[in-house]
Amino acid sequence: MNQTLLQLDGLSKSYPGVIANDHVSFKIGSGEIHALLGENGAGKSTLVKMIYGLVRPDTGRMQLGGQSFAPSEPRAARAAGIAMVFQHFSLFEALSVAENIALGMEKPPKSSALSMQITKVSHTYGLPLDPERLVGDLSAGERQRVEIIRCLLQDPKLLIMDEPTSVLTPQEVTTLFTTLRKLKSEGTSILYISHKLEEIRTLCETATILRNGKKVATCDPRENSARQLAEMMVGATLNYAKARTVKLGEVILKASNLSLPPQSAFGTSLKNISFQLHKGEVLGIGGVAGNGQDELLACLSGEVLTSPNAIQLNGNNVGHLTPNLRRALGILAAPEERLGHAAAPDMDLTENSMLTAMVRKKLSSAGFLNWKQAREFAQRVIDEFDVRTPGPQSVARSLSGGNLQKFVIGREVLQDPNVLIVNQPTWGVDAAAAAAIRQSLLDLASKGAAVIVISQDLDELMEISTRFAALNTGKLSEIQSMAKFSLDEIGLLLGGADAAG
């Protein structure tokens, strides 16, 4: 097709014990939307960091517009016309949009001129944004717009986007794609990193697939099915969780008018959340991060106490019970943040088993701990959930994200919960591990337990949920059977539209 903008030639980068990139070569043409596809740990991040000047390659070379290109720092990359929108935003919540953008500029213009520029760019590209608003008040999608506009003000030749849709509702995704297509039509190249295959198939015309640091293919994603792409990514045939037919059992957990004031300045409050959870079902709770997911989990797990009757188990008040008292009753939870919340990073897996399993697995008597039994339990979790680690003596932070997540979920599942609440169970987990985790949740429900899955991943919720509700600004929509929803309706719910109808 058209001329090459950026050419990578044999880029390699290794860290102690891992080869992050192994002689990766490909080209990005001008005005091309190029997908970079791969599982977690396949080397996508390292590769773009090399392009953006954050990491120096060990070997290999790059050419930008025919000139040799070796950025020593991001500033050099930006000067050469490369801009990047990171997955995690670096914005100050207490500052306005314009102030945040000015902070990232080398020579910011006067604030009035900058506001005009922001308004102009935001109109041109269909990204409505008021430069005077505080970032703390913006939704995740709006925050992303701030980052994109920050990049567009530099007039880049190549825009790198790292997992841009992971925090967006389907409607916001559509807006984003319109913007990206407009940019493309003006000749800007886009390097689009994602593991969401359908998106890539609708947006991109070329895809480079990485696996274990090596390039496995460059192809046209529109000519391949999502399944083919996934199998190239994983290098194996995939097993999807089996769909189940579920008859709802009796109500086991009930929340009535559960409310919680915000726990911090930019925290979310919970507003009158009511639901009934039945035995044998998986209740999917969708929503964009920051809409009360963490708070809901904390209320259900007992980390935050509420009025006694706000939460009932089998008709008994439990809202005032501490986490261990609830565990004794069979209410278990796995929070989103693996390291530092679900597990202590510098403690080994035996100690991390003790962390939640002390009560139900009877790992203590009269306050004295039985480490031998804890070690055996940790070993059982490792064996049954295929956690790849040398053994229970490994510290939690030495495990990869997917393996630690398998451990965290396995630790709760093997305690035979009556109710299990998980938040983002497969966030940042590779496809094979994610499938295994989802299957284990379904198996648990099949055995009669009730499961609540809080997730941002709609595909995941559609795959495993029996019933579904959306959490938006701390309010829970009406719960309905998953089968009744289309993707569009879910998108509207996540955006806060009423569920009626």
Place this chain on the structure above:
Amino acid sequence: MLRVEKRPSPSKTWGYLAPILAVIATMIGGGMMFALLGKDPFEAIRIIFYDPLFSEFAWYYRPQLLIKGAPLILIAIGLSMGFRAGVWNIGAEGQYIIGALFGAGFALAVYPTESVFIFPSMIILGALGGFLWAMIPAILKTKFGTNEILVSLMLVYVAEQLLASMSLGLMKNPEGFGFPGSRNLQQYASAHNAELWIGSGVHMGVVFGLIAVIFAYVMLARHQLGFHIRLTGESPKAARFAGVNPNRLIIFCLGSSGALAGLAGLFEIAGPSGQVNIDFNVGYGFTAIIVAFLGRLNPFGIMLAGLLMALTYIGGEIAQSSLGLPSAAIQAFQGMLLFFLLAVDLLTNFKIKWAKTEIIV
């Protein structure tokens, strides 16, 4: 180029080696300081580390090792619990003074009654005094979110004023010819914390120190409370998830360290010191902070570190008298120990590597 790289898991070997290296580095650094002061560094180091144990007068110094080491160990064990959980009691010196005042105050009030119940009551009151003094920062922290470092430290100066007031007023010896200071408890048999064997240096404080070491070890390794303390230090959010009540933990950590510091103060005032007086406290409460870290917050490590620190105290005193080293130099020497320990500690969690970087353009 030198590069620092995080280890996948903390190195056990370096955990043990670091304190030893720190002691060696302190000897070198301290030696240089002594040389700059115009003293023979080798002789100074020999006097500090060797003479108290093996010289001609070692029979006198060895018991001193236990007498000086016991309060350090007792206080440091208490502090280490809090330090592991991220609760920073810096005011052990104050709790030490108040514990001593509680115990001694009781003894002076009942003087000259003789009874076997007096000394045990003093022990309980000593622990209570330290506990109550530590409850001030604990309650302020849990109720109002104040910083326990500042509050506990400030209370040291309040305690010192109280000590001075007591020595000159309420507890002053009525038969003391107007000199400041209370009656000498060493001459009050029921209240005297005497050596259990004459000339051994072993008094009840040493026994309690040993018990505290064993107790702390069992609690940290085997008991739920110890596990929760470690968990809170590693990751407060995970601890909350595990069901730890952070406020209760703060109260426990400050309370137990206060009680142990109070005990140390009581054993000191009823034994080696003997008298409520303005210069009663000599900084054990602060030195114990160094002892706690030098001992890796590990009970047996603290025991060794306490004895080592006692050695530098005794050796330092000998060096002051025989070489004329200023006492500030000895304090700087002790401070170096903590400084080097924290520096060497880097190696436990990080690797130092020679990085080879080649950029091909």
